[in-house]
Amino acid sequence: MYQYDAVDKTIVNERVAQFRDQVERHLRGELSAADLQHLRLRNGLYMQIHAHMLRVSIPYGMINSDQMRTLAHIARKYDKGYGHFTTRQNIQYNWPNLKDVPDILHDLAEVEMHAMQTSGNCIRNISSDQYAGVAPDEIIDPRPYCEIIRQWSTLHPEFYWLPRKFKIAVTGATNDRAAVQFHDIGLEVVRKDGDQNAEVGFRVYVGGGMGRTPVIGKVIKEFLARDDILSYCEAILRVYNLHGRRDNKYKARIKILVNAFGIDKFRDEVEAEWAHIKDSQLKLHEVDFDAMAKFFPLPSYEDLAQGDERVEKWRQLDSRFKAWVDNNTVAHKQSGYRIVNISLKEHSVAPGDITDTQMEAVADIAEQYSFAEIRSTHEQNLVLADVREQDLLEVWKALDAVNLATANIGSVNDMICCPGLDFCSLANASSISVAKQINERFDNDDELYDIGEVKLKMSGCMNACGHHHVGHIGILGVDKKGEEWYQLTVGGDATNSAELGTRLGPAIAKDNVSDAIGDILDVYRDQRSDDERLLDTFRRIGIEPFKERVYAEQA
């Protein structure tokens, strides 16, 4: 994992001091709430319905056990004993006091963490594949590139007041788990012409995004040599900063500019700008990548055979353990190891929420069984990336003891869900209570497993923080004369075969949402062939059969 050097430490500490000064000036009445707003946003501090919300950055989802313990400490000392993992791999606290925030940032800095640029119209946390470095389908580990981009983009003086927020994601695997085509800049680490021994670079997508106007990113450069990654990003950002719309915040994202120019003209603008800076000091050298890669070494794996007899025996004996192994663990590139997913979608808990004691338990388990590292995922779960197969039973027991062994990863209950009306001032409708309703409807595990992989994603309004456009089933909260209604979509996909969901029909009343989901899944179960997932069946049969069933029932 990346470790701060003296420069990183200085910047983070000076940032804390700067914010402490800003908050003190505000509390003394020297800085108005309106003037503080931009400053606090760029330190991750929002104003929500009931209180402030602090969003702490977890760069590309990597944290270690000590950092997790600090997150637990913050939840306990400054908040109500829990935190909430977000779809950008960050963690949010819903109840901090403004006057405590400088102290919280100080505590974070002690363990090399910060909240810089987790909100505001600037370059946000770089997100990536939660299985980076361990996935069997990985071609190149994206994390060194993420960290290089993170440093370059942190407190970049020119791109701190963009027309709108700006999100960058990086993947290095065949199966894109970072949704790069739905980012302002999406980077796919590739080898030139797909040749195993060729030069490393990036396929660059631009102008993707969710929000009110969901757009799939377009390829702006088929192959960009890795030396040029910073100058190319800078060229894109400069064109956007100068030409992006600032008169209407709903038209201010780069996707609108790319569409207005057309990708070809936009590319010409970027290339013209890039020609000026390509060979500037932004050019990276071989040694820069080597130095960064050293922070992400292969853990000291043991030489182990695939499979473990004792674990296999228990898997046959204990159906709960079996369900957990089957659903929550996935193949590792190293023989004798598994990737363990920790579901934060326990029934009756808001998706992504985790208590202080659970965080500490995860920190301990990671320390004992997974090289003291944890990842957060954009699906609002956690990952222990390097668990020996022979330890799976112990890990499961330890997680189960703190209610973190819910075996529902990838299922309809493993939904992504934004905070909605319970916390967010922009919301049209609540999402957490609907998540609960769905959890209750699908409380039969056999049914859940029979249904298999369903990516259910829910947002409380058009801003789409819950990524509903790309859910296999998407749910969008809408306001109908002051009542909460829900618009359903089917067939969205955030992976390589990116697709926006198709609208099912008129919005559905709150009480009927889980029944409508039940209907959709019934159609799927009636019509699926072989081992088709819901998404595959939908692609084959289209929206009509789903529509008929849902609205026949609702009528």
Next chain:
Amino acid sequence: MSTATANRAIKARAKASPDRIQTDVVNAQAIVDQQLVDNALHHVAEHDELTLETLPDGDISVPLTFYLEHKAALHERESQVAVQVAADEDVADIADHLNDIQMIVLPFVAQIDGRSYSLAYLLRTRYGFKGQLRAIGYVRLDQLGFLSRVGFDAFELHEGDDYQAALKAFLEFSEVYQPSADEGRLIFARRRVTH
């Protein structure tokens, strides 16, 4: 001019681009090269009746279009003439005149506008402008650090802001990660030496 005229709005102007200053601006103080100085520069707003004859005496800054139209006559004035470049203007339009200009003024109208950060960067690095780059309008203590990194070296603060307090903004950060129009170097280049 008395020091009591800080941010005095001198005359109303005709409706134009919202990115241009709407009324004339005069501030009694400025920060130049991180020093507090007395100031008498009069920033003239663009409006339909603006002519050479109606210009105030003394040091002035004028809108870019007006400057381009009246360049020769303006340079005959005894006092200083600076040029305003608004956020929606293109720095390329001023490129051929940079040798004749000692100061460019970039107004932040009503709020922070990221475009002027890129304009300043381009003026310094792409066009090699060596004169003064001055920020006026919505210019706050908390922006000074970043503004100076992209090439600004002079500031007239937002109405009512404390100049003395603002001076310490330049000391907030002693390290940076990336190059801009200042001396800042790419962090990876710096680490190359130590590795």
